[in-house]
Amino acid sequence: MAGVAVEVLGQASGYAERPSRLAGAVVWTNVPAAGARPVLPDGCMDLLWSEGRLLVAGPDTRAHDPGDTPARWVGVRFFPGTAPALLGVPAHELRDRRVELADLWPAAVVRRLRGRIDAAPDPAAALEEVALWRAAEADPPDPLTARIVAALDAGRPVAATADELGLGVRQLHRRSRDAFGYGPKTLARVLRLQRVLASARAGVPLAETALRAGFADQAHLARDVRGLAGMPLGRLLGARG
Incomplete structure (x- = not known):
C-alpha cells in the first residue's frame, strides 16, 4: 500500500x-x-x-x-x-x-x-x-480504517467511499480526523502523492501518471504535488541518490 x-x-x-x-x-x-x-x-x-x-x-x-x-x-x-x-x-x-x-x-x-x-x-x-x-x-483500531485507506487509495471519491462503508460524509470526516489526523480529502491527496511518485519513478510518462491518478492534466498534478511536497515534481524525482 x-x-x-x-x-x-x-x-x-x-x-x-x-x-x-x-x-x-x-x-x-x-x-x-x-x-x-x-x-x-x-x-x-x-x-x-x-x-x-x-x-x-x-x-x-x-x-x-x-x-x-x-x-x-x-x-x-x-x-x-x-x-x-x-x-x-x-x-x-x-x-x-x-x-x-x-x-x-x-x-x-x-x-x-x-x-x-x-x-x-x-x-x-x-x-x-x-x-x-x-x-x-491496547484496543484494536477502528475496523473501518483499513477499508477507508483501501477505497481512497484506489481513487474512490469521498462520497462514494462513505456510501460503500455505510457512513454519512460527516461521519467519515470525523472518523478520518481521529484515525488519520485529517479529513478523507486530505488523506486521498496524500495517498495519491505516493502513487504519483511510485508511478513516475517506475518510468511511466507524467501525462499518463496524471491520468492514472485522476488529475485533470499534468499541470494539475504538478500544482498538487508542489502543494504537498513544497517543491516541484521534477526536483522530487531527481532527489534520490
Whole structure:
C-alpha cells in the first residue's frame, strides 16, 4: 500500500527498512546526511527513537524538514489509521507535530522503555518490541480504517467511499480526523502523492501518471504535488541518490 512507503528525500545510503511483526507496520533505521531533504506526507504516524529520546511523529499535511544535524534514528511506521489506538490519542491532536512520548504516556513508563532501548544492541528491534507490547495492551483500531485507506487509495471519491462503508460524509470526516489526523480529502491527496511518485519513478510518462491518478492534466498534478511536497515534481524525482 502506497501510504506505508516512506518518502525521505536526499538521504545517504544509511536508510533501511523491513516489515515489522506488527501487522502493516515497517521498522526503519536512518542516519541522514546533513542538509537532508524533507520527509513527505505518507498517511502514517511513527514511533521514533533517537539518541536517548522517544518521540511520536504525527501525520503530516506538508513536507517535514528534519533539520541539519545528522543523528541516528530508528522508527516504527504504523499502517495508516492504526497508531491512535496504540498511542491513546486522536491523530488530529498530533497533526504536523513531533512530540515527546512522555507527553502522551506516563513519564515513568517512558523512562523505563527508553532505558531498555538505550541499552539494547539493536535499538530498532527493541523499539519494535515496544510497539508490539503496546498493541497487545491496547484496543484494536477502528475496523473501518483499513477499508477507508483501501477505497481512497484506489481513487474512490469521498462520497462514494462513505456510501460503500455505510457512513454519512460527516461521519467519515470525523472518523478520518481521529484515525488519520485529517479529513478523507486530505488523506486521498496524500495517498495519491505516493502513487504519483511510485508511478513516475517506475518510468511511466507524467501525462499518463496524471491520468492514472485522476488529475485533470499534468499541470494539475504538478500544482498538487508542489502543494504537498513544497517543491516541484521534477526536483522530487531527481532527489534520490
